[in-house]
Amino acid sequence: MKRILVGIKRVVDANVRIRVKPDGTGIMTDGVKMAINPFDEIALEEALRIKERGAADEVVVVSIGVADAQQQLRTALAMGADRALHVRSDTAVEPLAAAKIFLQLIAREEPILVILGKQAIDDDNSQTGPMLAALWGRPQATFASKVELRDGAAQVTREVDAGLETIAIDLPAVITTDLRLNEPRYVKLPDIMKAKKKPLDTLTPADLGVEPRAPLKVVRFEPPSQRQKGVLVKDAAELVVELKKRGVI
Amino acid sequence: MTHILIVAEHDGTTLNPATAKCVTCARALPEPQITIAVCAADGAAVAAQAAQLAGVARVVKIDNPANAHPLAALLAPQIVALAADFTHVLGPSTTFGKDLMPRVAALLNCAQISNIMAIDDATHFRRPIYAGNAIVTVESDPAEKLVGTVRTASFEAAASGGAASIEALTLDIDLPTHTRFVSLASGKADRPDLQSATRVISGGRALGSAENFKLLYELADELGAAVGASRAAVDAGFAANDMQVGQTGKIIAPELYIAIGISGAIQHLTGIKDARTIVAINKDAEAPIFEIADFGLVGDLFQIVPELKRLVVQNR
Numbered sequence: 001m002k003r004i005l006v007g008i009k010r011v012v013d014a015n016v017r018i019r020v021k022p023d024g025t026g027i028m029t030d031g032v033k034m035a036i037n038p039f040d041e042i043a044l045e046e047a048l049r050i051k052e053r054g055a056a057d058e059v060v061v062v063s064i065g066v067a068d069a070q071q072q073l074r075t076a077l078a079m080g081a082d083r084a085l086h087v088r089s090d091t092a093v094e095p096l097a098a099a100k101i102f103l104q105l106i107a108r109e110e111p112i113l114v115i116l117g118k119q120a121i122d123d124d125n126s127q128t129g130p131m132l133a134a135l136w137g138r139p140q141a142t143f144a145s146k147v148e149l150r151d152g153a154a155q156v157t158r159e160v161d162a163g164l165e166t167i168a169i170d171l172p173a174v175i176t177t178d179l180r181l182n183e184p185r186y187v188k189l190p191d192i193m194k195a196k197k198k199p200l201d202t203l204t205p206a207d208l209g210v211e212p213r214a215p216l217k218v219v220r221f222e223p224p225s226q227r228q229k230g231v232l233v234k235d236a237a238e239l240v241v242e243l244k245k246r247g248v249i
Numbered sequence: 250m251t252h253i254l255i256v257a258e259h260d261g262t263t264l265n266p267a268t269a270k271c272v273t274c275a276r277a278l279p280e281p282q283i284t285i286a287v288c289a290a291d292g293a294a295v296a297a298q299a300a301q302l303a304g305v306a307r308v309v310k311i312d313n314p315a316n317a318h319p320l321a322a323l324l325a326p327q328i329v330a331l332a333a334d335f336t337h338v339l340g341p342s343t344t345f346g347k348d349l350m351p352r353v354a355a356l357l358n359c360a361q362i363s364n365i366m367a368i369d370d371a372t373h374f375r376r377p378i379y380a381g382n383a384i385v386t387v388e389s390d391p392a393e394k395l396v397g398t399v400r401t402a403s404f405e406a407a408a409s410g411g412a413a414s415i416e417a418l419t420l421d422i423d424l425p426t427h428t429r430f431v432s433l434a435s436g437k438a439d440r441p442d443l444q445s446a447t448r449v450i451s452g453g454r455a456l457g458s459a460e461n462f463k464l465l466y467e468l469a470d471e472l473g474a475a476v477g478a479s480r481a482a483v484d485a486g487f488a489a490n491d492m493q494v495g496q497t498g499k500i501i502a503p504e505l506y507i508a509i510g511i512s513g514a515i516q517h518l519t520g521i522k523d524a525r526t527i528v529a530i531n532k533d534a535e536a537p538i539f540e541i542a543d544f545g546l547v548g549d550l551f552q553i554v555p556e557l558k559r560l561v562v563q564n565r
Contacts, residue, residue, distance in 0.1 A: 130351035134265075143347075160345070170427040224522075248448070
């Protein structure tokens with residue numbers, strides 16, 4: 001069975017403007033709209049397309065997090081994933097611990113590919129993919145904008161600062177997605193109904209023999225410093241005068 | 250004393266300015282002893298540049314044909330082999346560092362702090378989360394090694410004038426063959442680099458086409474500026490992916506940033522808010538970009554940009 005594992009993180013919806021709690025202990029998340037991390041949606045879409053092309057047989061979505069993360073897993077099942085695994089944790093899981101959990105799931109599921117988002121839009125860490133590949137001792141292709149599978153290997157185009165880099169990797173491997181890899185499909189109503197019948201198993205980090213360590217502590221949250229709103233100029237001529245005054249042109 | 254290993258980013262011949270910014274970040278740690286690691290096919294030129302950065306004590310050069318292209322799977326075990334005597338291992342928060350450093354951290358079984366924007370002391374680091382909508386102070390465990398990526402827009406480049414020793418090392422480790430470089434298609438030709446340019450002009454969806462980006466290039470040429478783009482413009486195919494500025498693209502801090510036809514989604518603003526002066530040109534007076542711009546000009550970019558170019562030339 002050629003299987004693909006996809007990571008699904010529950011995050012605050014990208015369109016929500018988040019605020020820091022006045023006492024600096026966290027982010028206000030009560031009643032805020034939650035969603036699948038956008039890069040993870042792209043990861044799932046890629047896995048589904050690989051399966052639809054016949055290069056994989058099964059797509060398994062994994063979420064590590066609170067009980068409500070099952071909402072995002074149901075959405076992922078409605079998009080087309082075959083089954084879901086929920087690793088329940090009520091406390092934040094650091095990227096290295098998340099990678100260790102995935103490593104244990106890899107031992108059980110033996111996937112040909114693990115596809116993750118390049119970053120989650122809440123903590124913006126960008127760590128879990130390469131950490132997992134390191135622990136697994138397998139290749140990583142981060143920031144993917146094109147993936148081609150061929151006979152136990154993949155050719156991946158990566159969005160790097162210098163342009164587009166193409167690398168060849170042997171499978172199994174970890175791929176992390178960038179924005180231009182694909183455009184995720186919309187969920188259709190009948191698929192939401194069907195998704196309710198798809199298997200969703202819940203387990204804990206302890207079931208997998210992972211005891212999440214948290215060597216990092218967030219001791220304070222604060223809002224960013226705000227830029228002062230500037231002035232409107234009436235035309236290009238006035239703009240040039242102002243920029244000259246500041247010595248920036 | 251803190252012993253810091255910085256992983257140099259380079260293209261084989263030139264040290265990337267991001268490395269000099271990592272040095273400045275590292276110097277905020279108490280009693281910093283800074284070593285730079287240069288992994289290259291032939292790192293002589295890059296190591297010489299690294300040795301000139303003020304505040305660097307030592308440069309180690311690991312020459313290996315396998316290092317001709319920066320592949321994280323090959324570089325990580327080399328950095329790990331060097332890391333034993335260091336308390337901190339730092340790299341830039343560029344695509345190079347974001348790819349490599351977490352692989353290093355996992356092999357060392359230690360935590361990583363991404364996008365360090367300020368260092369309070371040896372165990373307290375500030376970093377942005379939620380696209381810069383919140384800043385957190387993270388406390389690390391002093392008993393453990395720490396890996397970090399440095400948010401380069403938050404630090405000035407270290408000055409030159411140093412004279413660090415350069416030491417060539419050969420590492421006796423097997424490198425994996427499961428990851429192979431194929432090619433690099435570079436968009437930029439003779440234009441200033443987006444991440445180090447002092448002036449940047451970016452275009453948004455309102456440009457309407459890749460063809461119309463020419464307007465920006467013409468103005469950029471007169472100002473010696475780099476050209477960037479919003480995500481919307483890149484997604485629409487008006488600009489190359491390596492031009493994207495923002496949360497998921499490049500975070501920049503030029504002296505002058507001119508946003509043209511960009512409404513100013515929060516994800517874009519986080520990539521530019523360290524710019525010294527921000528100019529916004531947009532036909533929608535309600536666009537959020539005007540909330541953070543030092544100078545705003547409401548109007549039709551197709552008239553304003555050519556006019557601006559003419560005035561820049563005339564006022565030179």
